[in-house]
Amino acid sequence: MTDLPIKRSFKDDFGVEIMFYEWPVAQPKAVIQIAHGLGEHARRYDAMAAMLNKAGFSVYADDHRGHGQTGLRQFENKQIKRLGNLGPGGMKATYKQVADFSKLIKSENPNRPLVLLGHSWGSFIAQKVINKYSDMYDAVILSGSALTMPGYLATGDFNKVWKKLPGSTGYEWLSRDVDVQNKFVEDPLTFLALAMQVFGVKNSLQLFGTPSKEIRRDLPILVQVGEADPIGGEYSNKALVEAYRKNAGIDDIELFVYHECRHEIYNELNKEAIIDDLVTWVNQRVSK
Template sequence: DHLAGSLNRAGYTVYADDHRGHGVTGVNQIANGQTKKMGNLGTGGIKAAFEQVHDLTKLIKSENPGKKLVLFGHSYGSFISQKLINQYSTEYDAAILSGSSLLVPGVLGAGGFNKKWDKEPNATGYEWLSRDKKVGEAFAADPLTFLADAAKVMGVPNAIQLFFTPNRKIRKDLPLLIQAGSDDPIGAERGNQMLANTYRNKSGLENVTAIIYHDGRHEMYNEINKQEVIHDLLTFIGENVA
């Protein structure tokens, strides 16, 4: 909410969705007998999950004709955003990826996210999210959150489809911002710099900015330096989306 509020105060309208299997949408899918547990994607699997987010793009454009549109994706949402950028880059005026990675085996974190902090006194299992302990506490207390292996909740065929890389069809003048913490077990500095370089060198993007925050963890917008991160976001949008 604080991120959306910062964007609203800067004059931007914010749309957000529950991805399939997540949040209230996930709860409703279970209640309706469409899935068995949180994280399950239901009929159509990962392809339907991608396309439903693209449906949101079409809805936003229909409700805001003539307005510029910035795509923002965090974590799993950033993986969906990478797919949308591959297929529909002309529909966005800029894109932002947070808590992301180059989506290839051996680079993308694949579990054991809290391993680095598990031996700390009073470790909760949520230290990987943020250096702010309240963030982990809020995650643990939220009935709509869950921790699970992607292959187990999505199914192996769907999880495999999360492995892909930026292609050469992306429009070259798409402004792209990548923000990540150096201690984020999803991609860390290596995975995000590799992602940025792939967009530059393979896709040929002319305007790629990668900001790696020293000692930051997965949820940079909930980190102890979140105001710096939000400032960098607003600066990028202001400079690239006139």
């Protein structure tokens, strides 16, 4: 039996080798593509992928440009301190890289529904990708997201609410689970930085925008957010849902807000219930 995940790669339009991981199951009900957040990498989703496998879904996840094994391979000197540097083409090339990864997944899984799941920065990438390529996806899930417009997207110290706690790790904003916080600190491939610091002004400004009128109207969208998420939270995600309804005319869009949960809801103390909500939602819409 092959050990999971299976590690593979492809070259993007600029020749950057994009490392990705596959957790396949036989005869999947659907395929879920995970787009990770800023300062993390695909292998942080191992546990979630195992739960999705158990529910009958195959899972794919890449290390975006400048992140994880992709980031290390981009720089021949393997300098971890350069993680976050997106490389040639910047943010727009990153959007295209994620869309091209979707095309690869679809080519390997013909006639299987494809669900794009974006977390945090990955959810902002997903928003941009479906503005242009909504026909590729059977459903979209946005986690830890926000309406990417001024006034709706937090900047500054994400941990300011918790930083005065005795023994603060500095990462309480991620999850109530202290083990998750400690593992983030210990992981050499994770880092904390604001988008402007890592990506620069030009690339960061490309994160902003609203849902396009070109998104197909029958695309189901699930938005999941922690009540205590400092990046967008309930306020910003309600605005995001309304923007999809108003701009794109999408009717099948739901917002789930999780009491007391923080930014990484799939790493929360009640993660099983949250992932169960995701599985139920997908089963009701795209599973075959």
